[in-house]
Amino acid sequence: MKERVLSNSEKLFVQKAVLESTRVDGRTLDEFRQLRINFGSEWGSVHVSLGETRVLAQVSCEVVTPRATRPNEGTLFINVELGPMAAAHFEPGRQSEASVQLNRILERAIKDSGCVDLESLCLVADEKVWNLRVDVNVLNHEGNIIDCASVAALTALAHFKRPDVSLNGEEVVIHTIYERDPISIGINHYPICVSYGIFNKGKIAIADPTNLEERVAEAKIVFGMNSYGELCGIHLGGITLTSSDVLLRTASKAAKRARMIVQKIKDNILEDAEKRKNNKPVGFNECIRLNEITALAQDRLYIRLKRFKLDKNAQNNDSDVDDESSQDELKDTHAKSDEETVEISRDDVPEDIQMEVEETVVTLPNNSAVLVPKSADATNQWIPEDEMGIEKSTKKTIKKKNKKKKRSKEAISRMNDIDDMSSSEEETITLTSDEINR
Numbered sequence: 001m002k003e004r005v006l007s008n009s010e011k012l013f014v015q016k017a018v019l020e021s022t023r024v025d026g027r028t029l030d031e032f033r034q035l036r037i038n039f040g041s042e043w044g045s046v047h048v049s050l051g052e053t054r055v056l057a058q059v060s061c062e063v064v065t066p067r068a069t070r071p072n073e074g075t076l077f078i079n080v081e082l083g084p085m086a087a088a089h090f091e092p093g094r095q096s097e098a099s100v101q102l103n104r105i106l107e108r109a110i111k112d113s114g115c116v117d118l119e120s121l122c123l124v125a126d127e128k129v130w131n132l133r134v135d136v137n138v139l140n141h142e143g144n145i146i147d148c149a150s151v152a153a154l155t156a157l158a159h160f161k162r163p164d165v166s167l168n169g170e171e172v173v174i175h176t177i178y179e180r181d182p183i184s185i186g187i188n189h190y191p192i193c194v195s196y197g198i199f200n201k202g203k204i205a206i207a208d209p210t211n212l213e214e215r216v217a218e219a220k221i222v223f224g225m226n227s228y229g230e231l232c233g234i235h236l237g238g239i240t241l242t243s244s245d246v247l248l249r250t251a252s253k254a255a256k257r258a259r260m261i262v263q264k265i266k267d268n269i270l271e272d273a274e275k276r277k278n279n280k281p282v283g284f285n286e287c288i289r290l291n292e293i294t295a296l297a298q299d300r301l302y303i304r305l306k307r308f309k310l311d312k313n314a315q316n317n318d319s320d321v322d323d324e325s326s327q328d329e330l331k332d333t334h335a336k337s338d339e340e341t342v343e344i345s346r347d348d349v350p351e352d353i354q355m356e357v358e359e360t361v362v363t364l365p366n367n368s369a370v371l372v373p374k375s376a377d378a379t380n381q382w383i384p385e386d387e388m389g390i391e392k393s394t395k396k397t398i399k400k401k402n403k404k405k406k407r408s409k410e411a412i413s414r415m416n417d418i419d420d421m422s423s424s425e426e427e428t429i430t431l432t433s434d435e436i437n438r
Contacts, residue, residue: 003089006215014216018199018206025210030253032208033144037155037265039272041283043182044160048152050208052142057152058135059160063172066122066129074121074129078106078153079136086138086145098145105146105235106136106153109191109224113232116157117186123165123172130162132185143210146222150193155265158187159272190262191232194254196221202243205250207257223251225258 014024021029033051040047044059066073082090082099090096110116121130134153138145161182164175197209197217209217219238226232231251275282 003087006212010212011216014213015199018204018213023206024212027208029204029206032257035151035261035264037151037268038284039159039268039282044156046152046156046159047284048148048155050144050148050151051210052140053144053148054139055145055148055152056137056139057149057156058137059156060133060135061130061160061162062133063123063128063174064131066126070118071126072122073118075131076111076116076118076134077131078103078111078134080106080149081135081137082141082145083138086141090141101237102146102149105193105222105224105233106150108233108235109150109193110153110157113191113224113226114188115154115191115232117188120186121162124167128172132157132160132162141211143212143214144195144208146193147195147208150191150224151261151265154190154192155269157185158190158265159269160185189226189228189230189232190258190265191224191226192258192261193233194223194225194257196223196250196254198238198246202246205246207253221247221250223254223258225251225254227259227262229255229259 017023018029023029027033033053034049036049038047039045040058042058044057046057048055048057064075067075080099080102082096082102083092084090090098116132121132123129134156136149136153138149161184163177164180164183166173166175194207195209196205196207197213198205198219198221199217202219205221206213206217209220214220217238219236222233222235222237224231224233272282
């Protein structure tokens with residue numbers, strides 16, 4: 001499937017928006033999208049999201065024979081997969097131009113810069129070394145895959161732990177995690193890729209371009225920077241010659257961005273290690289439950305409560321009942337007066353919907369809790385529908401009783417009038433049952 005062709009209207013819209021120092025998604029020219037890092041249950045399994053761009057990285061290792069040119073060093077291999085899951089125009093099982101370019105940029109930034117201590121991966125010189133493989137799978141392509149993939153690959157390497165090894169003569173024994181604790185990979189520095197899109201003949205640079213901005217941009221600059229501000233690699237692509245002022249300005253901003261991301265990676269790794277140490281649940285399923293990974297088109301999950309209603313004014317539910325009379329009737333009901341009104345005690349209410357006045361958390365049948373604020377009046381409280389129905393039924397029964405009393409009094413007064421009139425022979429009045437029960 002071919003990639004959708006952009007219309008001239010879309011291109012002009014993006015270009016004019018950039019000239020006015022604004023962007024389609026509402027960000028400023030130097031603003032980056034939100035970066036999230038989540039770890040899986042296994043070592044070296046990382047999910048990174050940059051806005052709506054999502055990448056999953058997994059590190060694995062195996063014992064292999066070293067290269068003849070470097071017999072005392074291990075090997076590092078980075079593989080990037082761009083399939084139909086990322087975008088519809090990527091073909092499965094076939095490397096596109098974008099995937100080849102992404103592979104080369106990551107290798108220059110991570111592998112060629114000496115990020116990993118390869119000598120620590122040697123087991124027996126000239127015989128056996130560790131081979132690290134970083135598989136980067138792009139889950140959703142919404143622009144700036146290079147930055148997201150570099151963060152995912154570097155975080156996966158820093159989070160990964162290889163099995164411990166012991167030598168028994170010439171035999172190499174690999175221990176499981178139940179026998180010995182795994183060993184972390186030696187990381188010399190943390191190179192991060194920071195991308196900028198170039199517009200207006202090399203005069204304007206925007207940070208973290210989206211997919212639409214990348215296709216409209218005249219050129220693209222990718223800086224490989226570490227936390228020390230050192231340049232680990234640079235990539236220039238496009239047809240526009242960029243001035244030296246734009247390069248220096250974007251390079252200084254990229255160094256600050258790389259420093260911030262490296263600190264975020266270290267903090268997240270320490271937090272994950274603390275969770276594993278305290279036997280807390282970790283993994284992608286826990287992240288989904290905590291609303292840390294959401295749908296692609298939105299940053300929040302919206303939940304509708306079907307069993308609850310917000311009682312804004314508990315005294316004005318029935319428009320036919322006056323405020324003063326309803327308050328008095330409710331007080332009489334709760335006080336359990338001796339008048340002829342319907343009384344509902346706590347024993348008549350099911351236990352699963354009983355609410356205590358002093359508690360602030362009410363347990364419901366579905367193993368959920370509802371916070372009920374303490375207030376002088378009963379306004380603006382979350383109450384279950386069942387209890388609200390009982391309260392409404394109490395008001396209705398009280399209303400019906402009052403109406404019946406009024407009707408009975410009217411009927412008695414009318415009957416008295418009939419008795420008085422029956423003594424005279426001039427006039428006789430007949431009342432029907434409908435009029436009596438009216």
